[in-house]
Amino acid sequence: MNSAHASLKSEITSDVDWRKVRTDFPILELKIDGKPLIYLDNAASSQMPQLVIDRLVRYQTKQHANINRAVHYLSEVATQEYHDARCKLQQFINAREDREVIFTSGTTDSINLVMQGYGRKFIQANDEIILTTLEHHSNIVPWQMLANEKGAKIRVVPINDKGELDVDEYERLFNERTKFVGLIHVSNALGTINPIKRMIDFAHRYDVPVLIDGAQAALHIPIDVQALDCDFYAFSAHKLCGPTGVGILYGKAVLLESMQPYKGGGNMIASVTFEETIYNTIPHKFEAGTPPIAAAIGFGAAIDYLTTIGIENIAAYESTLLDYATKCLTQIPGVNIIGTANEKTAVISFTIDGVHPHDIGTILNQDGIAVRTGHHCAQPVMQRFNVPATSRASFAFYNNKTEVDALIAGIKTVQKVFL
Amino acid sequence: MHTNSLYQEVILDHNRKPRNYGKLDQASHHAVGHNPLCGDRLDITLQLENEQICDIAFQGESCAICKASASMMTTAVKGKSRLDAEILIHEFRELATGKLDTGHPHHLGRLTVFSGIRDLPTRVKCAILPWHTLHAALNSISSTSTEANNDSAQMVSNHSVS
Numbered sequence: 001m002n003s004a005h006a007s008l009k010s011e012i013t014s015d016v017d018w019r020k021v022r023t024d025f026p027i028l029e030l031k032i033d034g035k036p037l038i039y040l041d042n043a044a045s046s047q048m049p050q051l052v053i054d055r056l057v058r059y060q061t062k063q064h065a066n067i068n069r070a071v072h073y074l075s076e077v078a079t080q081e082y083h084d085a086r087c088k089l090q091q092f093i094n095a096r097e098d099r100e101v102i103f104t105s106g107t108t109d110s111i112n113l114v115m116q117g118y119g120r121k122f123i124q125a126n127d128e129i130i131l132t133t134l135e136h137h138s139n140i141v142p143w144q145m146l147a148n149e150k151g152a153k154i155r156v157v158p159i160n161d162k163g164e165l166d167v168d169e170y171e172r173l174f175n176e177r178t179k180f181v182g183l184i185h186v187s188n189a190l191g192t193i194n195p196i197k198r199m200i201d202f203a204h205r206y207d208v209p210v211l212i213d214g215a216q217a218a219l220h221i222p223i224d225v226q227a228l229d230c231d232f233y234a235f236s237a238h239k240l241c242g243p244t245g246v247g248i249l250y251g252k253a254v255l256l257e258s259m260q261p262y263k264g265g266g267n268m269i270a271s272v273t274f275e276e277t278i279y280n281t282i283p284h285k286f287e288a289g290t291p292p293i294a295a296a297i298g299f300g301a302a303i304d305y306l307t308t309i310g311i312e313n314i315a316a317y318e319s320t321l322l323d324y325a326t327k328c329l330t331q332i333p334g335v336n337i338i339g340t341a342n343e344k345t346a347v348i349s350f351t352i353d354g355v356h357p358h359d360i361g362t363i364l365n366q367d368g369i370a371v372r373t374g375h376h377c378a379q380p381v382m383q384r385f386n387v388p389a390t391s392r393a394s395f396a397f398y399n400n401k402t403e404v405d406a407l408i409a410g411i412k413t414v415q416k417v418f419l
Numbered sequence: 420m421h422t423n424s425l426y427q428e429v430i431l432d433h434n435r436k437p438r439n440y441g442k443l444d445q446a447s448h449h450a451v452g453h454n455p456l457c458g459d460r461l462d463i464t465l466q467l468e469n470e471q472i473c474d475i476a477f478q479g480e481s482c483a484i485c486k487a488s489a490s491m492m493t494t495a496v497k498g499k500s501r502l503d504a505e506i507l508i509h510e511f512r513e514l515a516t517g518k519l520d521t522g523h524p525h526h527l528g529r530l531t532v533f534s535g536i537r538d539l540p541t542r543v544k545c546a547i548l549p550w551h552t553l554h555a556a557l558n559s560i561s562s563t564s565t566e567a568n569n570d571s572a573q574m575v576s577n578h579s580v581s
Contacts, residue, residue, distance in 0.1 A: 356482035358457060362425070362542060374457045388458040388480050417426055418434075418483070 016313050022398045024049040024305075035368035038403045043188050043216060043347055043394030044372050045238045048302070052242060055301035059294050066290055068267055082293050085300030086283070089248050092303045093233065094224040100256065102249040102286045103296050107215040108138040110234030110249035111182070113286060114211050115142040117259035118232075119180065125151035127179040130203075132157040132165055133384055134187040134194065137377040139213045143182055152179075159384060163190040163339035170199060174206050181210040185217035189378040189392070190339025191322075191347030193221065200230050209255065215239055215247075219396070220318060220345045222311045225250050237295060242302035246295035249286070256282045263288040314397040315345075321395045322346040325404045332411060334419070338385050346395035349376075352411065355418045357389040363417060364391075364410045371407075425535040425542075426483070429491075434483035439493035441476045452479075452552030454544050454565045459485055463552045470501045477552075482545050484536065489549035491530055501557055508550045515546045 022028055027047050030037040039047060059081065065074035067082050083098075090098045104110045119142075123129065129143050131154055147154050155178075157170040181203045186193050200210045209231035214223060218235040225233050232255070236247035251259075261268055261279055265288035270278040279285045306314070325348055329335050334353040352360055361373035372392045375382045382389060393407055446464035453460055461479035465472055475497050477489045492511075496504040503526070510527050513519035517537035519527075536546045544565040555563035 358482040358542065358545060359426075359484070362539065379458065382458065388460075418431070 016309055016317070018317060018397065018400065021309065022400070024051065025398050026050055026053070028398060032368035033366065038367070038369045038406050040393040040395060040399065040403065040407060041370045041372045042396035042399075043239075043392065045244070046219060046241050046396050047398070048241055048243070049305055051305050052298050052301045056243065056294055056298045059297050064294065067293055068284070078293055081297050081300075082291070085296045088300040088303045092223070092307065093250055094226050095250055096226060097253060099282050100250055100253050102251065102256070102283045103291050104234075104247050104249050105245055105292065106236040106238070106247035107213060107234045110232075110247055111139055111211065111213065112142050113249055113262040114232050114234075114251070115146050116262045117286070118209070118255065119143070119146045120149075121260050123150055123152050123179050126177060127152045128155050128173075128175070128177045129153070130155045130157065130170070130173050130178060130181045132170075132183060132194070133159045133380050134163070134165065134184050134190070134192060135182065135378070135380070136184060136188050136213060136215070137379070139182045139184060139211075140380070153177075156380075162341050163187065163192045163381075164341045165192075165194055167195060167198060171202055174202070174208070178206055178208050181208055182213065183210060184213045186214075186220065186345050187339065187378070187381065188216040188347070189376040189381045189390070190341065190349055191344040191394075192339060192341040193217070193343040193345060195343075196230070197228055200228055204229065216345070216347075219306070220311070220315055222315070231255055237299035237302060240299075240302050240306060242299040243295040246292040246299050253282060256286070261285050261288065265289040309397065317397050318346040318395055321399060321401065321404065322348070324401055325393065325395070325407070328404060328408045329411070332408065332415075334415060335411060338387065338390050347392065348394075349390040349392045351387055351390055352414060355414055357391045359418065360391045360411075360414050363414045364407070367406065367410045367413070369407055369410050425539065427532050429529065429532050430483065430487040433487035433490040437477075437486055437490040439476045439490065439497070440478060442478055443474055443476050448556040448559065450552050450556035450561055450563060452548050452555065452563050452565070454485075454548050456544070456566070457482075459545070459548060461485065461489060461548055461552050463489075463549070463556050465553075465556055467501065467557070472496050472499055472501065472504060477549065481548070484542055484545040485548050488533060488546045492549045492553060495528070495530060496553065504553065504557065508554050511550050512547060515543050
């Protein structure tokens with residue numbers, strides 16, 4: 001079998017024709033300075049298939065109205081479509097009920113909702129909140145704000161040189177003052193997949209609720225919130241081939257019902273007088289004002305699309321890309337991969353001896369290759385590895401080995417310019 | 420915008436062999452500049468006597484564009500008056516942001532190798548950081564950042580070490 005045939009075979013696995021999948025994404029036809037776009041910045045934001053774009057257009061041209069308010073036709077259609085999107089998300093993560101799915105503006109908003117709604121009510125002075133070194137800033141800063149306000153304390157789970165959490169140390173951090181755990185499912189900076197099931201189970205022995213930041217996981221790992229038994233799970237549409245400005249917070253109904261609303265306004269109320277407001281039931285209690293209706297419906301369409309392909313198939317295909325890219329990169333002298341966990345998604349953070357990541361990013365861009373350079377909004381991770389920043393190639397299911405080869409060639413160009 | 424027009428040999432040379440790299444033991448002025456978007460940090464020390472920059476040095480962690488810009492900046496302002504340095508700071512900012520008409524007289528000389536940076540908005544801050552930091556040092560502002568609209572607003576703290 002020649003290499004072309006081998007490559008073709010690897011791209012038609014699990015009954016999914018990955019080459020055809022690429023044609024679903026019109027942006028992949030772009031040329032950058034005359035060269036084909038090679039988009040390897042999927043951990044920051046993934047691209048949108050034509051099907052989702054078409055869904056947004058259909059909503060805006062034929063279905064748009066405000067929801068949960070009027071009795072006219074369009075409002076009923078929009079309300080139903082928005083509700084259907086919620087149900088698609090419920091099924092996608094296997095939540096018990098659709099009311100356990102709150103539409104937010106994204107992962108950051110979801111985490112802030114939990115901090116404001118749960119944290120401000122139930123976390124007091126001297127209580128402890130456990131976070132990990134791998135957290136993205138959005139799962140650090142809100143808890144610091146709360147800790148400063150309440151006089152609570154943040155405890156941090158360390159990582160080893162491979163970028164894996166020290167789970168034994170995590171378990172040692174628990175005591176009677178521990179009141180909350182915020183835990184990233186997949187590290188956006190390193191790709192490490194954390195053993196969240198074990199960590200959730202341990203926290204529950206202390207009756208401590210666990211919030212999972214799933215922003216980097218949901219496109220790459222099947223999520224089952226009932227099997228995980230997590231208390232909260234958050235992610236954003238724009239990292240799952242959907243629009244920006246929308247995400248979800250999953251929360252167990254009993255917890256959501258016990259929480260204070262995060263924002264006050266229309267739609268989140270049952271009745272209002274100047275003396276008193278009675279809040280609406282969940283999920284409405286947490287969706288004040290006009291929600292991102294179009295974006296939520298687009299999110300639902302993206303979930304339909306991903307479900308058709310199958311997250312398990314996506315995970316398997318991306319795993320082959322990760323193995324290939326890792327093998328190629330480790331063969332280049334002077335290239336160092338930061339984060340070599342045994343369990344990883346297709347994210348490769350790397351440095352090149354003697355070259356700053358920003359210069360790497362700029363030169364790769366000349367070949368149409370989009371990678372992220374910087375601290376990835378995860379500065380504690382950078383500090384742990386004693387680097388100011390890294391370059392990060394993050395793959396999605398529409399990437400292929402040819403693009404990995406282009407990245408390798410681009411890295412060699414970088415070395416030629418600087419060394 | 421092509422790599423070659425930005426990463427010219429003179430920039431690569433200053434990156435490999437930065438001039439005036441280090442820290443002055445006897446500095447009259449000092450400032451640290453940050454680019455919070457990427458974590459780059461630059462430390463500038465200088466000796467100002469009779470409103471003239473007698474000596475200047477820089478150190479820190481940064482990309483090639485920032486390091487070369489700092490290296491060429493220190494070479495350009497050493498021996499110049501505070502006023503002349505401020506004129507260069509202004510002109511370099513205008514150059515990097517594409518506002519300078521290079522057809523008209525200016526004082527930048529070889530610093531115009533950075534003109535290509537205007538086509539890469541995300542890298543403009545890399546080139547400007549040393550100049551922001553020099554401006555801060557000359558004005559006894561100990562810490563500055565690229566993430567502000569004007570220099571008075573860039574002050575993170577205002578503790579002079581002079």
